[in-house]
Amino acid sequence: MTISDRAPGRGTAVVIGGGLAGVTAAWALRGFAERILVVERDRYPTEAVFRAGVPQARHGHLVLEAGHRALEELMPGSKQELAAAGAHQVLTSGDLKWLGAAGWLADYPAQMSFLSCTRPVLDKVVLDRVRTEPSIEFLEGTDVVGLLGSAQAVTGVKVRERGPDRAEVREIPAELVIDAAGRSTSVPKWLAELGCRPAPEERVDAGVAYSSRLFHRPVGSDRGHKAVYLQTKAPGEPRLGVLLPVEGDRWIVSLSGMRGAEPGPGEEGFNRHLAQLRDPLLQEMVREAEPAGEVRGFQAGPGVRRHYERSCPEGLVAVGDAASTFNPVYGQGVTVALFCAQALRRTATRHGGIGHATAREARRGVTAASKVAWMMSSAEDVRFPATTGGPSGAVTRLQHRYLDKVFAGTTRDPVVTAAFHEVLSLVAPPSRLFHPTVLAAVLRG
Structure with a gap:
């Protein structure tokens, strides 16, 4: 049988x-x-x-808020185990300083967070x-x-x-x-x-490439936030940088660029890319930090x-x-x-x-x-001129125009910022950005 x-x-x-x-x-x-x-x-x-x-x-x-909820449903107690292994809890507002496409995101009473650690710990x-x-x-x-x-x-x-x-x-x-x-x-x-x-x-292929390095967090480096995200700004600012706290009292700094703005190899390429970011904050934070490893590159495909x-x-x-x-x-x-x-x-x-x-x-x-x-x-991705494939047409252009207004709204209105984080964290569908309270705040801008 x-x-x-x-x-x-x-x-x-x-x-x-x-x-x-x-x-x-x-x-x-x-x-x-x-x-x-x-x-x-x-x-x-x-x-x-x-x-x-x-x-x-x-x-x-990082695991987005929706991902942590899914992991906790699959494996109850996993968030506590990650925290015990050294993961840092980062609130999406206050702990995270985010330079969006239109400027620094406004703070709001954050209800969401993510746990930040290196991938091997997760x-x-x-x-x-x-x-x-x-x-x-x-x-x-x-x-x-x-x-x-x-x-x-x-x-x-x-x-x-x-x-x-x-x-x-x-x-x-x-x-x-x-x-x-x-x-x-x-x-x-x-x-x-x-x-x-x-x-x-x-x-769809934006030609993205990465360069990352671990750093020991300097004593007295507290600036009132735990993590930094310097976002790209299409079409003319295709570089980004992120700093995340990880176990062992370290930071991981990842730099990235779309096709034509990829980080160069090694320490020289890493430092040059760091200096080319939209804001000097990340460069200032790591200036006194001691490297905890070599620069590593990655071509995503x-x-x-x-x-x-x-x-x-x-x-x-x-x-x-x-x-x-x-x-x-x-x-x-x-x-x-x-x-x-x-x-x-x-x-x-x-x-x-x-x-x-x-x-x-x-x-x-x-x-x-x-x-x-x-x-x-x-x-x-298709906002960047060197991207191949992906959606196009009048609907996509309309989406971009409305999202540009949302991006502007995130810099001044906590209602818009909160809704934006919910959607980006995959907790709420994109239709959340058209909720009457959000729509009104966006259009007022």
């Missing part, structure tokens, strides 16, 4: 990739699969340190929780090298252990396969090899949103960056990955297992989870 005969809709789920999107997806499936296998190409470090498989981890990360807190679940297994130091199945259904994966010797390829049958391999996923190529039609895609809900074989769901990648300057990626885990959990609960019906509905849920973030980030 097969597993499916014993328990329809149950069986084995394989997760490709053991990053944040992968381990939270595995956690979401607990209780609905008899075995959940996470295949990770790296071997996890024992401490909260950077690892090669997450190159973007060396740059500033990953380790989540991973430690996931390791407590007996049904979740980890296959570390192993590559997924292909899919099993046909154009109609994915039925498992092919894996090979990493190392100097070419290990033999093994097959792992599965009732559900989760692609959480991130921006570099090979699943679209493997689906083509199975004879599948490619999933429709949306693409294009934003891609794959519509697997329109074209995908049975038994496969993509989550996180494997489904939708965003320009990282908007800080949406981690939060959307957590939304994907919530969508998986909801659909598995509704269908009572991990069968094809769950996968089909989960694909729709994942697409819905990324809709607002994609709309906001892609619409903002």
